Amino acid sequence: MAGKLEAKVAFITGAARGQGRSHAIRLAQEGANIIAVDICAQIETVPYPMSTSDDLAETVKEVEALDRRIVATQADVRDEAALKAAVEDGVAQLGRLDIVSAAIPHLRAAGGGSIILTSSTAGLQAIENTGHYTSAKHGVVGLMRTLARELAPDMIRVNSVHPALATAGCGGSVPIPTSRPP
Numbered sequence: 001m002a003g004k005l006e007a008k009v010a011f012i013t014g015a016a017r018g019q020g021r022s023h024a025i026r027l028a029q030e031g032a033n034i035i036a037v038d039i040c041a042q043i044e045t046v047p048y049p050m051s052t053s054d055d056l057a058e059t060v061k062e063v064e065a066l067d068r069r070i071v072a073t074q075a076d077v078r079d080e081a082a083l084k085a086a087v088e089d090g091v092a093q094l095g096r097l098d099i100v101s102a103a104i105p106h107l108r109a110a111g112g113g114s115i116i117l118t119s120s121t122a123g124l125q126a127i128e129n130t131g132h133y134t135s136a137k138h139g140v141v142g143l144m145r146t147l148a149r150e151l152a153p154d155m156i157r158v159n160s161v162h163p164a165l166a167t168a169g170c171g172g173s174v175p176i177p178t179s180r181p182p
Helices: 018-029 053-064 080-094 104-110 131-154
Strands: 009-013 033-038 070-074 113-118 156-161
Touching (some): 009 080, 018 053, 033 053, 033 080, 053 070, 104 131, 104 156, 113 131
Parallel strands (some): 113 156
16 A cells, blocks of 8 residues: 655755654655665764764665665755755755755746645743743744745645743653644
């Protein structure tokens, strides 16, 4: 039985581990081929260990184990030229692009598609002592709403997902709001 995303191609950033790997595997389980990008290097200002090339290789292995194709590239999402090159290479090898976190021109050329941005519950409510993080996640929601309006005429759907914060170091659990913000 074919998955919901059979013959589709998804572009995923941060694909070497964590949520990025999880998204790549889940979409592959539904039949999508994957264009995967991750920096696979330490950033000086990040206080925890970043992904490695071995992590990205593991994502490739897990997607291929599902009998799906994957084009994986080490690239920094802050480097527009490198990101564009990764997308172009993936589209050249896989033939199309349907689900993205970037690359709007390819979705327009395909006649539509889907953009899914990852925020967090902090994008829906304020969380004490996380002003920088909460501000960034609210920004993701604002970007999603703006892109949804701008891209609707092109048949491009834009949504955000809001995983709950881990409770370690947060002083307890974070309640998930029961209604959407205006």
